[in-house]
Amino acid sequence: MAFTISPSPRVRRSPFFSATVEDGVASFSPYNHMxxxxxxxxxxxxxxxxxxxxxxxxxxxxxxxEISGPDAANLVQILVPRKLDKLKVxxxxxxxxxxxxxxxxxxxxxxxxxxxxxxFSIADSDMxxxxxxxxxxxxxxxxxxxxxxxxxAIQGPKAxxxxxxxxxxxxxxxxxxxxxxxxxxxxxxxxxxSGWSKQGGFELYLMDASRGYDLWQKIKVAGEPWGIGPGNxxxxxxxxxxLLSWGGDTDDxxxxxxxxxxxxxHLDAPDDVVGIKALREIHAAGIKRHQVxxxxxxxxxxxxxxxxxxxxxDGSVVGKITAHAWSRRLKRNIGIALxxxxxxxGKTVEIVFQDGRVADxxxxxLPFI
Ligand code: THG
Numbered sequence: 574m575a576f577t578i579s580p581s582p583r584v585r586r587s588p589f590f591s592a593t594v595e596d597g598v599a600s601f602s603p604y605n606h607m608x609x610x611x612x613x614x615x616x617x618x619x620x621x622x623x624x625x626x627x628x629x630x631x632x633x634x635x636x637x638x639e640i641s642g643p644d645a646a647n648l649v650q651i652l653v654p655r656k657l658d659k660l661k662v663x664x665x666x667x668x669x670x671x672x673x674x675x676x677x678x679x680x681x682x683x684x685x686x687x688x689x690x691x692x693f694s695i696a697d698s699d700m701x702x703x704x705x706x707x708x709x710x711x712x713x714x715x716x717x718x719x720x721x722x723x724x725x726a727i728q729g730p731k732a733x734x735x736x737x738x739x740x741x742x743x744x745x746x747x748x749x750x751x752x753x754x755x756x757x758x759x760x761x762x763x764x765x766x767s768g769w770s771k772q773g774g775f776e777l778y779l780m781d782a783s784r785g786y787d788l789w790q791k792i793k794v795a796g797e798p799w800g801i802g803p804g805n806x807x808x809x810x811x812x813x814x815x816l817l818s819w820g821g822d823t824d825d826x827x828x829x830x831x832x833x834x835x836x837x838x839h840l841d842a843p844d845d846v847v848g849i850k851a852l853r854e855i856h857a858a859g860i861k862r863h864q865v866x867x868x869x870x871x872x873x874x875x876x877x878x879x880x881x882x883x884x885x886x887d888g889s890v891v892g893k894i895t896a897h898a899w900s901r902r903l904k905r906n907i908g909i910a911l912x913x914x915x916x917x918x919g920k921t922v923e924i925v926f927q928d929g930r931v932a933d934x935x936x937x938x939l940p941f942i
């Protein structure tokens with residue numbers, strides 16, 4: 574396959590776009606009506622750089638939905654089935670957003686900027702439309718818009734050293750999911766300890782798109798002593814770590830309990846929270862599916878998945894594998910699966926791949942590492 578992406582104003586460019594092209598970006602995936610770099614041509618090197626060193630990612634596709642105004646705190650709680658009374662200013666929380674059926678429609682990080690000012694740092698679905706619709710139906714006094722904010726992630730065990738070299742030693746005091754405003758050479762940033770990997774690191778939320786190229790270059794220079802290089806949210810590492818990919822691991826019927834998000838759902842959240850009644854009912858009735866890992870016994874190294882594979886037992890379908898990868902650390906093929914609740918760990922299953930190949934596998938606990 575060789576093709577190009579037709580340009581269109583609908584497909585928005587990241588402020589880091591030209592920098593990533595200069596650095597040899599090899600592939601993109603659409604996300605939130607933008608293009609997210611998904612590789613620089615060296616999957617092996619990019620993986621080990623994240624595990625052992627430090628990697629920089631253009632994740633500006635993680636768009637922000639800003640909610641401000643007198644009813645902002647009220648609206649944000651209505652949108653999230655996790656009680657937010659303990660969320661402090663300058664802290665972010667991982668939260669599910671559910672529809673009225675209790676189906677998970679996004680899994681953002683919610684950043685509290687002020688008592689009545691928030692960002693939802695969203696996964697790949699149209700939360701601007703959703704939040705505006707809910708706000709209008711509830712007749713709330715809020716302002717909802719997409720601010721000029723574009724995250725860049727610096728991930729890996731050397732990330733602290735790089736960010737300290739760039740922004741000063743004080744960043745070492747920032748705790749997990751805390752954030753604070755900082756700047757480098759007049760480039761305004763919100764600096765958070767977060768990121769879609771289990772290797773640790775920061776996300777720099779760039780607050781002036783015109784400075785994207787500059788910021789990218791400054792990080793490259795600061796990170797040179799630690800061998801920084803470009804990367805992206807790493808599919809292999811996230812399968813090993815069991816991080817959720819909304820829209821990949823979830824379908825149009827997935828509730829948060831099915832995908833190991835029960836600790837982010839509070840059934841005693843207020844009654845006016847969207848989906849809370851459905852979530853209480855789902856919980857009371859007991860969930861029908863859950864997420865498990867699968868060791869896949871197949872020769873060779875599996876590519877990352879592009880379509881789901883079916884899981885069978887005794888000829889009947891018992892679930893699906895929603896992501897799989899060759900684990901470079903475990904030296905095994907592994908997958909994340911959504912399966913019937915009675916399919917527990919340690920069971921032998923048959924995997925029918927999308928291309929018709931068949932292999933056997935054994936279910937196991939998540940995360941793998
Ligand atoms: N960073 C930012 N925005 C984002 C993402 C991100 N928006 C979209 C997407 N990623 C949201 N999804 C996730 C999924 C998991 C985590 C963060 C965002 C995550 N989970 C940890 C876990 O599950 O172990 C920790 C959760 C916790 O400690 O509460 O970090 O990556 N800006």
